[in-house]
Amino acid sequence: MSILNSKVPEGPIKDKWTNHKNHINLVNPANKRNIDVIIIGTGLAGGSAAATLAELGYNVKAFAYQDSPRRAHSIAAQGGINASKNYMGDGDSDYRLFYDTIKGGDFRSRESNVYRLAEVSKSIIDQCVAQGVPFARDYGGLLDTRSFGGTLVSRTFYAKGQTGQQLLLGAYSAMNRQIAKGKIQMFNRHEMLDVVIVNGKARGIIARDLVTGEIERHSAHAVVIASGGYGNVYFLSTMAMGSNATAAWKAHKKGAFFANPCYTQIHPTCIPRGGDYQSKLTLMSESLRNDGRIWVPAKLEDAKALQEGKLDPNKIPEEDRDYYLERRYPSYGNLAPRDISSRAAKERCDAGFGVNKTGEAVYLDFASAIQRYGKLQANIQGIVNPSPEKIIALGEAVIEEKYGNLFQMYEKIIDANPYKTPMMIYPATHYTMGGLWVDYNLMTTVSGLYAIGEANFSDHGANRLGASALMQGLADGYFVLPYTIGDYLASDIKTGKIPTNTPEFEEAEKAIKERIDFFMNNKGTHSVDYFHKKLGKVMWDKVGMGRTAQGLKEAIEEIREIREDFWKNVKIPGKSDDMNTELEKAGRVADFLELGELFAKDALDRNESCGGHFREEYQTDEGEAQRVDEQFSYVAAWEYTGKPSEAKLHKEELKFESIEVKARSYK
């Protein structure tokens, strides 16, 4: 019997959440005034939770490493947010959204959490519209939607190519209202460096003021980690430069189990890599796959000519192009899920069909969409016998309205016009499905320590569908945590303020100060980035899109070596009692160097392929991921025991009562 208790309520799946809400403890409004909650991170999950908890009456202290809560990386989400509104009348329902999400996650997520997510998705759209989020609308004034990967309905609401920005600014506006009232105390440019546990309960944090370097103690009755994912373990990713795993990793080291670290999403449509100087990768939204067709040349000699820059892709005739997603997955075509599309791109490029000078790029082509929209517009505008140029001009205008900002972004980076030459894209790390293990109430294995949004593991299984991250972040923050945290805090109404002058706080602060002193006094030879780039290369080469037992064993060894070297030879200039960006990075990379090892260990342990975790030993004859349900239908929750290599595995068996488990097919 596992020590993990997921606390999933009894009853039929569609009634679980309602029943649960009806029976959990509530805190009366007068008592909420006496309860403090700390929230780490102000993205969609943290921002929406902070605003909602403050509205309910709790005293919220919110922390962000950025200079304003509005800058959290949720802002960069482009394409949209899913909700089972069925405004299009195309057969959508809570069940279908639930089903698509479970199947998309390759049957590795917890059924009850996912159903709840689908259930509350509709309320998110209502809430955001009430807040003034300017979603796209059609000419009748009603909300417009589009399609995303892994679904056969149109359920993705959007605000141009800036949906994440608009939703985050909505949550930020709700926070601002509470900051003005004094119900949220906002700590910008602050980084959480440890969680403080008192008598087995999370009761506060140690944070560093990034401007003054001061180490601060903050107490609360509960602590919520909403600090996002750990994709920057790869160095290059679509995350923000500052995105880091420190809050989650410190929580892990203080007793919170870390679940499924090997489930990472490699997004298929990113701008390909350039040189060694590259600092990050840029995503091109999945929404582009509504209209773009992905292809590589069918002939190796054409690919070679493209790689040498000797051929114009527009000159390759239709019959010599391989639209490999349409070929392999006729029913989903270019909208096959992310993990599958990424692997298919890698497979073609590994076979030599890549189209740029490194051979690591495929085309995303809008020519046929421009034709289609151009002809449609000509009809609408009553233009008889339009010239080919007119059709292209009309079509390009439609594409510009839909995706203009993305096309501009591409053009600035690559210096080529994607209206005229097909875009070049390649997969890149984008999201991490793994994270802190949480129960149905979103509480980690430490009492009073919660994890929401990307920082937890619960909803996306082994692969996340597009436009579901925004949905989950806001579901957790607006509609789930504010209920479930009350159940826990109801027992704290008589506790009173948590003092910070206790040995627990003292000890945690001392450890942090010692670590900082070590960094400042270590007369090393290399910058932090030197080690981070080395780690990133090992992760990408051996723990990336394709993994093998041999490669993973090597990766574990290599990560250990880099870590040892880091602690001996890292060099931090400047002072600790000052703004010091190198010192900030050092702490984050130190944690990535441990997390990376657990990541590889988890990948080695999971002898199957599922979703974003592709073990090359486990694939079908057609090269599809092959799950081994008899042995691996569980959540791997790792307990920290002193070293990443000695982490102890706990299993939460996954039971599927409302859905038939089968091979995941998008053919």
Place this chain on the structure above:
Amino acid sequence: MNLTLKIWRQKSAQDKGQIVEYKVKDISDHMSFLEMLDVLNESLVAKDEEPIAFDHDCREGICGTCSLHINGEAHGPDRLITTCQLHMRTFKDGDTIFIEPFRSKAFPIIKDLMVDRSALDRIQQAGGYISVNTSGNSQDANAIPISKPNADESMDAAACIGCGACVASCKNASAMLFVSAKVSQYALLPQGRIEAKDRVTNMIKQMDKEGFGNCTNTGACEMECPKGISLNNIARLNREYLVASI
């Protein structure tokens, strides 16, 4: 390419800053401007010198963290992009580039090129929201139809990333474009009309309190705005403010 950089260095808000010259070599024209600064910073760390502090995060032009006055222009010479999207191909071998922080009384310098823009947050806190609690039972999203032109115009105003380039570009250090973008987003939506008068009054009051200057219609803000926020929003702000004042 090889470049001469003249960069503002300042230890803290209290310190008197100065321009310091650096040479960088073998810069690829595919690099982004910030990657070029990364290269410089790596070389400074190698020499045991303190790297240049500058704000940046998403590096894809949406978070609004990056700033920098480059050769006298907010976000550099290119149009409709942020500094992080600026690429070195915009410059030529042998160029001298001046890099300074966004300058305004309301944006005190923290260190080197990093400034404190929390004044913009405080303006938003004064009224940049619709007073609606999270409930899970607000009316259905489609119960409030909004004409497409209004929804689109609202979205165009809402695209503001809060970087402060408008303030840095204005000879009066006015934040009118920033404030007008938020006021317009809500003014164009029925949900936002209910509190429209209080919102515009309170946001303007806070704007004045923070020490931002007045608008004299030079249009520099619109020209330098990385998101193309239109001056029409300032006209709308003035109208809203006038209506609220009488």
